[in-house]
Amino acid sequence: MASPTPDSHPASDPATDPATPKLAIEAMGLGRIFRGGLGWRRRQALNEVDLSIHTGEALGIVGPNGSGKSTLLRLLAGVDRPSAGWVEILGHPPTSRAVRRRLAFLPDGSPFPPELSARRVLHLLASLSGMAPAGRRDRIEQMLVRVGLDGAGEAPIRTYSRGMHRRFGLAQAFLNEPEVVFLDEPTAGLDAPGFAVLADLLEAARTRGATVVLASHVASDLIEHCDRLALLVGGEVQRVGPPDELLGDRDVLQLRVHGLSEEAAAALEDRIRDLGGELLDAGPAHRSLQELYRTIEPKVKRGVER
Amino acid sequence: MNAPLLRLSARRAAPLPALAVVVGVTLLAVVDPPGRAEIVEVSPTFEEVIRGGRELAARTGWIAGLLVASALVALFAARVPDRWFRHEGDWLGVTGTSRSSIVRTCLAGILLGTAGFPLVIGLVAGPLGGARGEPHGDHAARAPLLELESIAGPSRSFVLMPGERFEQEFPEGTTHADSRVRVRVAPALGGEGPTTLARVEAAGQVSEQLVARRAWLEVSPSPGMRRVSVTNIGTGALAVVGPDPVEAWRPSNASGAGHLRLAAHAGLYLVFLAALAFGLGAWMGPGIAATLAISLWLGARMALAATPMEGALPGGASLVAAIQAIAEGRSPQPLSTAPTIAAAGAVLTGFALARSSLGTWRRESRSS
Numbered sequence: 001m002a003s004p005t006p007d008s009h010p011a012s013d014p015a016t017d018p019a020t021p022k023l024a025i026e027a028m029g030l031g032r033i034f035r036g037g038l039g040w041r042r043r044q045a046l047n048e049v050d051l052s053i054h055t056g057e058a059l060g061i062v063g064p065n066g067s068g069k070s071t072l073l074r075l076l077a078g079v080d081r082p083s084a085g086w087v088e089i090l091g092h093p094p095t096s097r098a099v100r101r102r103l104a105f106l107p108d109g110s111p112f113p114p115e116l117s118a119r120r121v122l123h124l125l126a127s128l129s130g131m132a133p134a135g136r137r138d139r140i141e142q143m144l145v146r147v148g149l150d151g152a153g154e155a156p157i158r159t160y161s162r163g164m165h166r167r168f169g170l171a172q173a174f175l176n177e178p179e180v181v182f183l184d185e186p187t188a189g190l191d192a193p194g195f196a197v198l199a200d201l202l203e204a205a206r207t208r209g210a211t212v213v214l215a216s217h218v219a220s221d222l223i224e225h226c227d228r229l230a231l232l233v234g235g236e237v238q239r240v241g242p243p244d245e246l247l248g249d250r251d252v253l254q255l256r257v258h259g260l261s262e263e264a265a266a267a268l269e270d271r272i273r274d275l276g277g278e279l280l281d282a283g284p285a286h287r288s289l290q291e292l293y294r295t296i297e298p299k300v301k302r303g304v305e306r
Numbered sequence: 307m308n309a310p311l312l313r314l315s316a317r318r319a320a321p322l323p324a325l326a327v328v329v330g331v332t333l334l335a336v337v338d339p340p341g342r343a344e345i346v347e348v349s350p351t352f353e354e355v356i357r358g359g360r361e362l363a364a365r366t367g368w369i370a371g372l373l374v375a376s377a378l379v380a381l382f383a384a385r386v387p388d389r390w391f392r393h394e395g396d397w398l399g400v401t402g403t404s405r406s407s408i409v410r411t412c413l414a415g416i417l418l419g420t421a422g423f424p425l426v427i428g429l430v431a432g433p434l435g436g437a438r439g440e441p442h443g444d445h446a447a448r449a450p451l452l453e454l455e456s457i458a459g460p461s462r463s464f465v466l467m468p469g470e471r472f473e474q475e476f477p478e479g480t481t482h483a484d485s486r487v488r489v490r491v492a493p494a495l496g497g498e499g500p501t502t503l504a505r506v507e508a509a510g511q512v513s514e515q516l517v518a519r520r521a522w523l524e525v526s527p528s529p530g531m532r533r534v535s536v537t538n539i540g541t542g543a544l545a546v547v548g549p550d551p552v553e554a555w556r557p558s559n560a561s562g563a564g565h566l567r568l569a570a571h572a573g574l575y576l577v578f579l580a581a582l583a584f585g586l587g588a589w590m591g592p593g594i595a596a597t598l599a600i601s602l603w604l605g606a607r608m609a610l611a612a613t614p615m616e617g618a619l620p621g622g623a624s625l626v627a628a629i630q631a632i633a634e635g636r637s638p639q640p641l642s643t644a645p646t647i648a649a650a651g652a653v654l655t656g657f658a659l660a661r662s663s664l665g666t667w668r669r670e671s672r673s674s
Contacts, residue, residue, distance in 0.1 A: 079399040080668040101402035111393030113314060124310040128401035128408075172397070 024180055024211035025053040025076060029085035032071050032235075045071045046235045049085070053211055058202070060222035060243070061215040063232035069215035070108050070184050072232065076213065077105040077182045089180055101130055104178035108185045110165040114158035118149055118168050121157060122175060129176050143171040147197050162189030167197060174201050181205060183214045187221040199225070219247060253277075256285060307411045308403060315415025318386060319580065320422040324378045328423055332371035332430040336363045364565070365633035367431030372572055375423040376579055380596035383416045383580040384587030387660055388595075391588075395667025405664045413584055413657055420580045424572035432565030454639055455485060455554040463548040466504075466538040468497060473535040474552045481531050481554050489536050490551045492520040499542025508534040517545055522553075555636065564637035571628040574641060574649045575621030579603060581652040585659030618644035620652075 030049040033042050046068045053059050061069050074080040076087055078094030092099045112121050122140045131139070144150045147167040152160070157168065166189045173181055186198055202225050205212060216222050222229065223243045231239045231246065239246055260268065265282070272279055390398060398408055459474050466472055481487065491504050501518045509531035515523050523536065534552055538545040579599055586595035603621060610616050616623040624645055628638030 074396070074668060077400050079396055079666075081666040097402055097404060100400055103400060105396065105400045107393070107396035109393065111396045113394070115317070116314065120310070124308075124314065125397065125401065127308055127310050128398075128403045130402045 022055045023052055023088075024055040024057070025051060025087070025089055025213065027051040027076065027085065027087045030072070030075060030082050030087065031084035032068070032075060032080065033083040044235055046075070046082075049232075049235075049237050051076075051230065051237070053213065055211055056206065056209045057228065058206060058212040058214070058226045060219070060226035060229045061213065061232055062219040062222060062229055063217065065217055067217075067232045068235040069217070069232055071235075073105070073182045073184045073213065073215050074107075077103065079105065079107075099180075101176075102178060103180040103182070104173040104176060106169045106173040106181075106183040106186055108188070110157065110160075110169070112157055112168070112172070115156055117154045117156055118144065118160075118171070119153040121168075122172060125172050126175060131176055139175065143175050146201070147171040148193065163191050163194055166190050167194055170198060170201055174205065177208065178205075178210060180211045181213070183212065185216055186214055187216060187218065219243075223247070252280065307414060308407070311408070311411045312415040312418065315386060315412045316419035316422075317415075319379070319382050319416040319419025321382070324382065325422060325426055328371050328375050328378065329426050329430055331374045332367045332427050335370035336367040336431055362633055364431045365629050368427060368568060368572070368629050368632065371423075371427035371431065372575070375427065375572075375576060376600060377596070379420050379423060379576045379580045380583040380599045381592060383420070383583040384592035384595035384599070386412050386416060386584060387588035387663065388592045390664075390667060391669035399667035406661055409657060409661045409664065413581065413653065413660065416580050416584055417577050417653065420576045421573050423576055424569040427572065428565040428569040432568075454637065455481070455556050457550050457553050459548060459551040461549050463546050465494060465496075466536065466545040466547055468502065468538050468541050468544070471535055471537040472547055472551075473533060475533050476531070476552075476554060478532070482556060484557055485531075486524055486526050486555045487531070487534050488522040488524045488553050488555070489534065490520070490548065490553075491517050491523055491536065492546045493517050493543035494546045495543065497541070497543045499540075502538055502540030502543040502545055504545055505537045505539045506534065507537075514539065517543070564632060567638045567640060568628045568632055570641050571625045571638060571645075572621075574645055575625055578620040578649045578652045581649075581656035583656075585656035588660040588663035615644075617642065618648055620645040620649045 028050050030046055030051075031044070032046040034045050035042055049068075049072060051059075061072060063069050071080065075082050076089070076094060078087075078089070078100065087094055089099045089103060094100070094103070113124075116124070119140060122143065123136065126136045126140065127133075141150070141153075144153045147170050149164065149167055149171065152164065157165070160168065166186065170183075170186065173183060187195065190198065202212060212225070214222050214225060219229065226243060228240060229243050229246045230237050257265075257268070269279055269282055401408075456476065458476055464472075487508055489506055493501055501516060504515055504517050504523055506513045506515070506523045506525050508525045511525045513523065513525050515521070517523075517540075525534070536545070536547060536551075582602060583592075583596050583599035586598055589595070590598070603619075606619050607622055610619050610622060622645070624639075624642060631638040
């Protein structure tokens, strides 16, 4: 495949072309080479990545550590510049000012000013993003409540736990109701209520038609939120498809049964064997941590871990 | 300009612990041991000869405070762009604010924070330091801070042979009842001895003084005095007069104003350093950038020494003269145009260096 230069873009605008489906994100031949040791050492982090993501779609990027997920998200968000290929977000380069006001990025780790409180950082980001001062304060308070940090909004970010950092990251990413959201490892360090916060924010974003790209090395974290998954290995997209198609195993049937007595369960196992199936796993299911927290509130359930 | 980002950069350029360190160092230098004094002028009567305590302590405080502040200012300024490439570009790079605006705001914040250092040094070495360190000893003199009224005389030095006389007229209205006039004289080899005697006359006031080294010969003239003369009445050394040998001074209303002026000189120097370190910090690690910025200043200082451009470098001859003026109980001269233009040039250079580094917010050699 020919590799266009980083600055070259297609002549037609796919976002406004009625003949083609409206694409929120389009990347072609994307490559990124990292150089080290005075430029002599080269490492190909991404190679010939093509992506087309429709408006309102949620794409999950999965892959092992070091496969290039964070690099890809940085290129898509316009934080980094590709060594080859091009990216368009909503029909424009991601570095264009018009696009940057409409997209949000949750980076991996916690790059926000550690000496400031969450409230101050949100004010800083809101003002940099051009959010109107009138509704800024209310919106920030709303987001802090939504991610469960309203009680810790005045504490410096450096005092936060890992999970709190992630909740804060989610708050800043969804603060401006972006049209395109990039979330890098959004579940890292999140507790069970944190997963619920993420699900709630994603649902609200998708309801209003936002396009979401999530990256994680744990595919199970993304399955329920994504329309499609892209498998990234060694800096190359190996497969793209719906989660069931990509991760489903037609040879294995998974049953979750409620209300059977022990005798009935034993009979079911026997019946499966009689039918020629091999029982791979059977036993009582585990409750989710969130369900467990619900049973012992209010002593433990505070929403925020310290 | 984004106000929250400006505040954040200012805070990072002058964090409270760093300000506290500079205050501590200045305070240590200002604490004046009893009896500390220095002869800054020579006269046969030893009147108003010895200045001690307060002025000398102020000078030491300024020098010590500025030495520490220079290193801190350069390092903190260089760390701001370093943070961009380590991790902060991940959120700065996706905001709707342009890169130029971010660089401009960060640089303005740094310069704003940098101004905090000379202010705290001035507070400690000036008004606060003045409370302790009163002059000691029989010959110590207390005089109000003096403000320069006018400078007169040829801009080049010249020699007075024994018996020769030099006269200088003042422009009308430049000397008043409380004015003091001083003439810069130094002995030079070529005569029969290493020292000589000089007589200064101004409107009936006569003062004869021994010239054994470079000295300022002072008289307190009567109101409306228009003329001052210096005669080499000794038989020893030649007397070198100048350059710009005659100065008229008036008591200043507030001694704090002198320290404020010195703070302006020091602030200009720190702004110069911070702007350079900021620009270099976008291209190299903060430690190297800070060291290089200080080295560049030092190189320029040495290259310009004893040249007509000596006063053009922020932190150069003008800052040294300002500190010396404070030590002599005089008010430093206001900032001149040349070092201000040089500092503005450093700010533009810092901006250009930092902006040109922002092709991408990601620098793999620095990312953590």
